[in-house]
Structure formats: structure tokens, C-alpha cells
Amino acid sequence: MKKWLAMLLCAVLVCSLFSVAQATEKKVLRVATWDATTTAYLDATKAAFEASHPDITIEYVDLPAGTEYIVKLTAMLTAGDTVDVFDVKEVANMPALLEMGAMENLDAYIQASGFATDKYAGMDKCYTDAAGSYYALPFRNDFWLLYYNKDLFDKAGVAYPTNDMTWDQYADLARKMTSGTEGVDKVYGTHYHTWRSAVANWAVCDGVNTLIDGEYSDLKYFYDLAQKLEDEGVCRTYNDLKASGLNYRGGFEAGDIAMLPMGTWLISTLIADRDKGEVKFNEFGLATIPHAEGVPVGSTFGSPTGAAINVNSAQKDLAWEFISWRSGAEGAKAHASVGTIPAYVSEDVAEVVAAVKGFPGDAGSKAALLPTAVYLEVPVDPHASEIRTIVDEETNNIMSRAVTVDEGIANMNERAAEVLGE
Amino acid sequence: MTASPAAKRKPGKLTRRNTWIAYSFLAPNFLGFFCFTLIPVLFSVALAFLTWNGGSMSRITFAGFGNFATIFKNFNFAKTDLGITLRNTVYYTFFTVPLTIALALALALALNRAGRGAKALRAVFFFPYVSSIVAICMCWRFMMMKTGLINQALAVVGISVNASWTQDKNLAIWSIILVSMWRNAGYYMVMYLAGLQGVPAELYEAATMDGANGWQKFWKVTFPMLTPTTFFVSVMMVINCFKIYDMVAIMTEGGPGRATKMLVNYIYDMSFVSPKYGVASAVAMVLFAIVLTVTVIQFRAEKKWVNYM
């Protein structure tokens, strides 16, 4: 009996030693992000980082996507969660996160490691507070492009979209590509996803207007255009999309949409989905976003994605190691290797992205990766999130035809004035 | 709350010793109830007078009536958030309550007359009430699409609706009214069935002797006798209507624009999306005030009924 007990004790001891040894062997860094299971660049950066840091394991904490992300993240952080790193999905969330005091001040880390903040074309400034202190670093920088389905253009015998179209030319091209009857062989010339950004954000591409300037008549042209195309049957209606909840990705991959204005994040998804056999056509292509009359060719809007260190993290140095790597040259390469645009600016990023297997081979698509100017989708401002809700709600009002375009814009102006006047 | 015979019993000699035993019976439930219901209820009142945007507690400041000033500022039923959500909620309640009552009463009367099969039918009508909310709201949203089943069926009887219900500024709220009728009528039907058991048959016999027809009997006998049920049901339903959230969140997301945004959607947004805790709690106080008023009316009126019946 005694012998058994002794052996059992030994076994327990060995086991516990073993588990302690294992625990010290690999440090686990928890990173809060979204769509962790379906996003190609998260896998790529994890793999590359772990390869160069064999003692660290990255563990993603998967939060819901969309606007719900910040809701859940806020709840988690204020609950005192000790997740090490969290992604700042939209720069518009920065004021709220700063106000919460959830992010570690990065100035000391930047100074100590000599991290270069001048590689981000100014995007790093989105992540500072009023005093200029850094609280997060950008690692991804998405902007909007025009995707098109080469198969459909080839079949129709129409030339591919070019990188210098105006919005009117784009509309004509979309009309030309529309054919067939609903439910049988319908081809839609273009597709507007139900976001405000996909329908009307284009007004900010002139570099003068912003979404929080309180004056929204500049959006009128784009609402009118989208509604006209809906009425002509060139694209699915906003109402149908809302009611059915059709996702742009599923819609485009189904192969009955000729063109789709969308952010660069879709590139890596399309490539990955094509490998999985989920894309029902052969080749896609890319073009720069059309421009309005009087706006320089090749300007678009976008927004960076950043990462911050949780003030409650127990391993902040490790977290810094990760976020500085992710935002630096190495991380940039890892992002680009799967077709995601990193925030780190270097000449060969476009080369690397264009060289990804599955990236369209034509020169036009490659050139589309180099926009002449990228303006912020929503600027960083304490009122940004409130104003955005207003513009979103009124966009919903306009596109569902509950109000006319003019009424909707008047509402926006009025409601925004109230917020900005506070 | 009717006074029970037990409550009227004079205290026994065991009372004092029993007190501690009684507390031990209450303790498990009361502790949980105290911590997770009573304290939050009191806390919510306090919160309405604070400014707190969700961060650490050190950033809380006293707001006085500032939060109420914010939500009532430029109050307008067509423009401000509180005005619109109040208007929508009242509109929804105003139509849902009588329509559901009519449907529930009709079903109860019909089932009361049907002999064979009544039990199976009762189960069928009741079933939507227990069905999973996300599943059925999703299903209705799809069925109410522009070329969906509902519009196809309406076209057969000559009504042409050329819009998705959940996306039309006028129909959206009706899609919610109809689905909540569909879901809840069975529940209130059961209450009416119970109420009908209490109508004495002699009254019908007397009415028949006086030569009353079916319609007259309903208005002169059944309906008046069911008044307590109707009253109770409508109070309950009004309160439930003011608490609506899930259906709107799943079917219309408050849209188009703010056409179906309800009071609780507003509270939710201010609590978890914005977040502005003080404002959220101020709106919650408005909801509380409304529900309290309805409850007090019920209490008063019930006393009256008890007296003359």
C-alpha cells in the first residue's frame, strides 16, 4: 500500500514538473482580433512570427466582426481582461479607447527600441493622443479598389475596366455588362454592398470633403448614381440585399456580378477561397476606383488597422515585440505574402502582393495597387463615431427609399450640426 | 395579489422561533435576488445621474439632471432619438395589443366550441410562442422579401406589394406587429380559454330564452364576463410591448433609418455600442416610468373589480 502511494506521489510530481517545464518553454501571447478562423493574413503573420520567435505562441481571441467588434472589445477590456494585444479595427474607435484608458503608452518602447515611425505615410498619426503620444501601431492599410470578374467581361466581349475611369464611364460600363433575366441567367453590371462606405463614401476622395465636416451635399451624386443603377436593374437593390442579408463576398464569388467596389482585404480572401473551390469563376481583376469629374485619377479612401497593448497585459514587453514586428518590415512581408496590404510603406510591397499565387497577372491589376492618394474613410475625431451613426442611419433611409436623397442629406446636415455644435 | 387565508391567520406562538427557519428557507433565493436584481435596480437609478462612458470608475462624474436634459433636448417625435423610439414603441403597442387580443379571443372562442381536435389545435396555435426567436424571425424576414412567399400569397388575392416588408418605411413596423401577433396570440388564447371556463352556463341559457342571437350573446354575456381577463391580458401585453427588442434586432435592425428603432434598442445602443451609461440609464428610467404607470393603473382598477364582482 505504501509503495503504491509513493509511486503515485512520484507520478504526480513528475507530471507537475513536466507541465511546469512545458509552461516555461513556450510563452503564449493572446491577441484579440476578428474573423480569426477565416482571415488569411492572421495565419500568415502568426506562422512567420512564431518561426522567428520559437519561444512564443500566438493565440488569437476571436471576436465578432463588423460594428459589434468594438462593442465586445470594450466590454472585455473594461472587465479587466488580460489579453495582451488587441487590434484597433477602425481608427474611429481611437478616441473612445483613449478615453477608456485601455491602451499602454508606447512612447517608452518606441524610444528604447528605436522603432521607426516614419514608414507609414502619416497613418501612424491616427494612433496618437492629443499630446502626440503613441498608443497603437498600424499594421494593415486597406484602401478601396474596383474588383471585376474577367470571365464575364470575356464572355460579353467587353474591354476590362481601366484605371482611369470616371464614375459616369463606370456606370456606362456597368450597364453594358448587365444582361439576362432574374433567376435564370442574370448578370449584374455592378454591386453595391449595403455599407455607407460602399455607396457614398467616395465623396471624400477629393481630399477636401470629409465625413465629419457636417456638410453632406457632396454625397448626393453617389446616392443618385446608385439609385439610378438600381432602377435600371444594373445592380441588386439595397432593399433586397438588406432583406436577404447577402454578403458581398458570397455574391461576388457566385459569379453573376461583373464589378464590385470593395476594400483590399478581399484580395487575400478571394485568392484563398479560389483555392478552396468556393469561387464559381476563373479570374478576377482589379482596377482603381473611378474618379469624379475634377478629382485626380487614382485617389481613393481607406483606413489603417492598428494594434495596441492592453494596459492589463502581464507581458507587455512580449506584446511590444509582437506589435513592433507585425508593423515592421518583417510583418509587412508576411501580410503581403497572402495579398494583404501592410501599413509599412516600401516599394516592393506592391511587387510582393502582385507576385502572390492567384493574384491577377495583368499590368492593370498590379498598377491598381498603387493609388495616387488614399484619404481616410472617417477621420479621427471625438465626434467621428456619433456622426458615423448618423450618416449610416440616413444612408439606410435614403437607400431603402424611405426618404428622397435631398431629404436624407438635409437630415444628415441637421443632425450633424447638433452633434458638432455641442 | 389577493389576500390569502394564510396571511390572515393570527401569528402563532411558534412565530419567533420560526423566523430564523423561515429566513433559512428564503436565504438561497434572496441572496441571489438581492445581489443580482435588487442592487442593480437601485444602481440603475443612481447611474442615471452620473456621466460615465464605460471606462474605469475614476472617470465617473456627477451629472445631476444632465442626462435627462440630453435625451429631452429639442424633444421631437419625428427627430430626436428618444422621440422617435417612443413614437415607434407606442405605435407598435397601440396596434399590437388590440389586434393580438382580437385574434387570441377569436381563437379561444372557436376552440371552446370545437369539440374534437381542440387540444391538438390549441397546441398548434400555442407552438409559435415556444419556438426559437432567432430562427423564426429569420424565417419571417426571408418570407417577407419582395418576391417572397407573403407577397406571392398576397398577389393571389389581388394585393400587390412591391417591396420587402422589413425594408419599407411603412411596412417595416407592421412586419414586426404581425410576427409578434403570430408568436404571442397562442399564449393569450390560453388565458382566454381559462377565462371562458369561468363564464356560467346559466347566463347563456337566460340569454337564449330572451331570444338573443350568437352575436348578441357574445357582446352581452361573454365579453363582459371576460373583462377581468381582457384587462389583465392587455396590461401584460402593454408592458411586454414596451420591452420589445429581439424581434426588431433580428428582423429590421431598427431600420429603415430609425423607422422601427424601439425604446429598448435605444437603451441597448447607449449601454453597449456608444457607450454612454448615464444616458442609457436615463432612457431606462423613462421606460420604467411608463411601465410603472401601467402597473399602478392595473392595481387600482383591479381593486375596483374585486369590489364589485
Next chain:
Amino acid sequence: MSVQTVARRANGRAFGILGKAALYAALFLLACVTLIPFVWMLSSSLKLDQEVFRYPMRWIPETAHWGNYVEIWRKIPLGTYFQNTVAVAAAVTAMQILTSSFAAYAFAKMQFRGRDALFLCYIGTIAVPWQVYMLPQFIMMRNIGLYDTIWALVVLQSFSAFGVFLMRQFYLTIPNELCEAARIDGLSEYGIWARIVLPLAMPAVATLFIFTFVNTWNDYMGPLIYLTRDANKTIQVGLQRFIQSFTSDYHLIMAAALCSLIPVTILFLVMQRYFIEGIATTGLKG
């Protein structure tokens, strides 16, 4: 029962066979309308994605794709969702029955100081909508570290005043003489509760059981507020996430939706009686 039959007979004369036929026709039609969404769900769940919204719709798909029901288990962690939901619902139901039936005994069968005031306090909070205090409750839970755990939902729903109220109402119908007799026989209050009152109150327990279970199963807002990680989600929010995620697989959505209905449906069919009797008694004697 006899009252009802008499009433029916009295009406019967004016009613006639034609009326009866019309009544049944109307009831049957209404029953069909009531069930249509479920049939539509079933029909759609057996189609392929592009078929779901095809116009005009077919009730019976050309070929029934039963494989959809296998597919959904691969596409979403439905098993995890079910497991979590069952865990929450079972824990809440057990706690609710235990603590309510216990507390109700004191309210219904015992005399003690402050009883009526305390009971009024309970009843008072029934009148306060949960939506009024969900935020402070959330802040509290978050500060005690229950955010994103199913425990938050368990403590949230386990101590409702409704359960106490329901049990108390039923206990009041149990004659006090029974308890007195037991007291004389030397049974302690706990003994009386366990051996006499609780066994007699089984119908009320059944009612409370099914009410609590179904409500917890169908709860959407609680899990929406508290649960974040997929591993913790219940079926309602899991389903919602599936719908919102990057997909256009309507047939799969409907298949998953139908699956979420099954447990409650079975429970309803088995325990229907308690459900309906429960509403009839608790509703009106409030």
C-alpha cells in the same frame, strides 16, 4: 368541464352543422397559417442556396438535399452552441426550481416578521423590466469577472421573483391542515417541505421547469450582451452570428435554425399540459 359542456350545448342549437363545418374550416386554415413558417423552413433547408429565393417558390424541392444537415455541423460549431445552451438552461432551471420552491415555502406556509414587506419587494421587482437594470447588472457582472462566461447567464436568471411567486401561489392551495398535522407528528419545517409540500406541488414544479427551460433556451438578449467567444456562445447568438458571417448559404441557415427548434419542440410536445395549465393558473390569479 360540465359547465363547459352545458355552455356548448346551449350554443349548439343556434349553431348547427353548417356553422360547425365553417368553424373547423376556419380553424384549420388558421392552423395552416400558423405552421407555414415552419414548413417553409423545412422546405428551404432541403434546397440548394440559389433555390431558396427562386420565384415562384416550390414547397417540395426537386431533390431533397439532406446533406445540408450534415454540412452545418461542419460549417459552424453547432455542437458547442448546443452544449452551452443545454448547460445554461439546465443549471438555471435546477437553481430556479430549488431556490424558488424553498423560498416560496416560507412565504406561503410560515409566519415571520417582515414577510409581507419582503414579498412586496419581490413582487415589486417583477414590475421592473429587466431592460431597465440590465446595464448596472452588466457592470456588476463584469467587475466580478463573469463577463463572457456562461455563469453570468446562470446567476442572471436563476433567482427570478417570478419563480417564487408561481410556487407560492401553488403552495397556498395546499391545505394548511396538512402542514399542521405534520408539525404535530414532529416533522421539522424542512421535512414538511421535502415530504409533503414539494411532492404535492409537482405540477407547479413541472410548470416552472418548462417555463424556465424554454425561456432560457430562447433567450437572445442575455447571451448577446454577455457572450463573446464562440466557445461560450449559446444557440441563439450562435445562429445569429452564422447569419451575419460571410455567407450566402440560406439553405444552411434554415437547416441550423430548424435544428435549434428541435429540443424545445420535443419538450413542448411532452409537457404541453403543464405549460398550458401553468399559464391559465398563474396568469389570472396574479
